Amino acid sequence: MKITVIGTGYVGLVSGACLADMGNDVMCLDVDEAKIRQLRQGAIPIYEPGLEEIVRRNAGAGRLRFTTDVAESVAFGDVQFIAVGTPPGEDGSADLRHVLEAACNIARQMTAARVVVDKSTVPVGTADKVRRAMADVLAERGVDFPFSVVSNPEFLKEGAAIKDFMSPDRIIIGADDEHAIDVMRRIYAPFQRTHERVMVMDVRSAELAKYAANAMLATRVSFMNEMANLAEALGADIEQVRRGIGADPRIGYHFLYPGAGYGGSCFPKDVQALMRTAAEHKLSMRVVEAAEAANHLQKLRLPQKVVARYGEDLAGRTFALWGLAFKPNTDDMREAPSLAVIAELTRRGARVRAHDPVAMPRAREILAANTAVEFCDDMYQALDGADGLLIATEWKVFRAPDFQRVHSLLKTPLIIDGRNLYQPAEMRSQGFDYQGIGRA
Numbered sequence: 001m002k003i004t005v006i007g008t009g010y011v012g013l014v015s016g017a018c019l020a021d022m023g024n025d026v027m028c029l030d031v032d033e034a035k036i037r038q039l040r041q042g043a044i045p046i047y048e049p050g051l052e053e054i055v056r057r058n059a060g061a062g063r064l065r066f067t068t069d070v071a072e073s074v075a076f077g078d079v080q081f082i083a084v085g086t087p088p089g090e091d092g093s094a095d096l097r098h099v100l101e102a103a104c105n106i107a108r109q110m111t112a113a114r115v116v117v118d119k120s121t122v123p124v125g126t127a128d129k130v131r132r133a134m135a136d137v138l139a140e141r142g143v144d145f146p147f148s149v150v151s152n153p154e155f156l157k158e159g160a161a162i163k164d165f166m167s168p169d170r171i172i173i174g175a176d177d178e179h180a181i182d183v184m185r186r187i188y189a190p191f192q193r194t195h196e197r198v199m200v201m202d203v204r205s206a207e208l209a210k211y212a213a214n215a216m217l218a219t220r221v222s223f224m225n226e227m228a229n230l231a232e233a234l235g236a237d238i239e240q241v242r243r244g245i246g247a248d249p250r251i252g253y254h255f256l257y258p259g260a261g262y263g264g265s266c267f268p269k270d271v272q273a274l275m276r277t278a279a280e281h282k283l284s285m286r287v288v289e290a291a292e293a294a295n296h297l298q299k300l301r302l303p304q305k306v307v308a309r310y311g312e313d314l315a316g317r318t319f320a321l322w323g324l325a326f327k328p329n330t331d332d333m334r335e336a337p338s339l340a341v342i343a344e345l346t347r348r349g350a351r352v353r354a355h356d357p358v359a360m361p362r363a364r365e366i367l368a369a370n371t372a373v374e375f376c377d378d379m380y381q382a383l384d385g386a387d388g389l390l391i392a393t394e395w396k397v398f399r400a401p402d403f404q405r406v407h408s409l410l411k412t413p414l415i416i417d418g419r420n421l422y423q424p425a426e427m428r429s430q431g432f433d434y435q436g437i438g439r440a
């Protein structure tokens with residue numbers, strides 16, 4: 001099949017590469033010329049395990065190409081995936097400018113039937129807006145080419161994007177005409193493993209399903225974070241509590257890890273957009289609102305522990321920080337808890353020596369104005385003379401460090417572990433003042 005993917009961000013690039021890998025002819029469009037030039041040379045603008053290889057392989061085989069030419073991209077794909085950004089507007093609602101612009105571009109240039117697929121996470125009702133916008137443009141042109149608008153939300157996780165796209169739990173197709181449903185089924189047929197994973201539903205339900213999934217997962221994390229804080233106060237151990245509740249199949253073990261708060265490009269943005277949508281319909285989403293408020297507080301949990309140890313004024317203190325990305329296996333810094341940790345520590349006068357295995361170039365750009373932050377290429381170098389180590393991301397390399405070396409480098413053997421990487425009793429026996437999240 002000939003497929004155009006509009007937008008080469010996370011979702012667009014992964015979708016384009018994986019669709020090409022299944023034998024489709026794919027053209028990826030982006031307005032960013034530098035990015036397209038880079039992609040043509042096989043360089044990937046984001047860190048995502050396995051992505052570079054799959055892009056190179058398919059570009060090499062001639063199945064994956066990159067362009068900035070709108071006319072060329074509209075002419076290319078019978079199916080046009082829209083995977084552009086939907087950044088939060090000032091009021092928290094998703095900004096649909098890029099989505100509608102992409103749709104109008106298709107309508108301006110199309111000379112044959114097209115299936116237009118919303119892959120970006122967009123508020124309920126967007127497919128209708130896309131349909132109307134395209135119909136208006138076609139009417140202005142005085143032409144009448146048939147087109148369908150499909151909602152096909154993407155559930156991939158950063159750091160596991162290729163695997164998630166290639167072996168999805170489910171493939172949601174929101175469509176209301178048989179032709180579009182048939183085309184989408186054909187595209188996704190190779191991605192089904194042992195059983196049917198395609199779920200066809202009405203467009204609005206598909207759009208809402210994406211928000212519902214992210215809001216529920218975000219709520220689950222906030223719930224566990226609050227439970228962990230309570231466990232600490234009570235002298236209970238959240239790890240035991242987690243095991244105790246996860247065994248109930250209605251709850252399950254996944255996504256029950258308390259930590260330094262959730263971040264990333266999806267949860268914070270989608271939770272806000274969902275609340276906004278509810279407000280537009282004069283409804284409130286109390287549970288989701290609370291999940292968000294709890295998350296803001298949780299991001300301050302590590303600095304709070306520092307303050308409890310050293311007092312409000314941290315002038316003259318230095319802290320090592322392991323982990324900057326919002327989670328491991330990505331260089332994505334969007335809404336990363338580390339940013340809240342750094343802002344709070346440096347606001348109180350402390351210096352921060354930070355290390356991350358891949359996110360440092362991005363973090364350097366974001367934190368360029370904060371002169372109290374120093375970036376260390378080596379994770380041990382960050383510890384040198386520090387008043388304590390804080391951990392914000394559970395990268396594998398942090399899981400089993402040379403503890404003796406850690407102990408001897410730190411001025412004070414304090415570890416505040418926002419990801420519960422180590423066993424408290426073991427750490428104490430090695431002479432550390434060790435504080436996790438929700439560990440007694």
Ligand code: UDX
Pocket residue numbers: 154155156157158159214217221254255256257258259260261262263264265266267326327
């Ligand atoms: C999420 C959804 O999982 C994915 O389906 C959707 O398409 C996009 O949003 P992503 O943002 O890549 O994916 O990361 P995810 O692994 O879900 O983690 C989100 C945040 O929650 C991270 O900050 C992570 O550290 C935090 N988290 C996750 C926890 O604190 N505890 C957990 O148990 C799980």
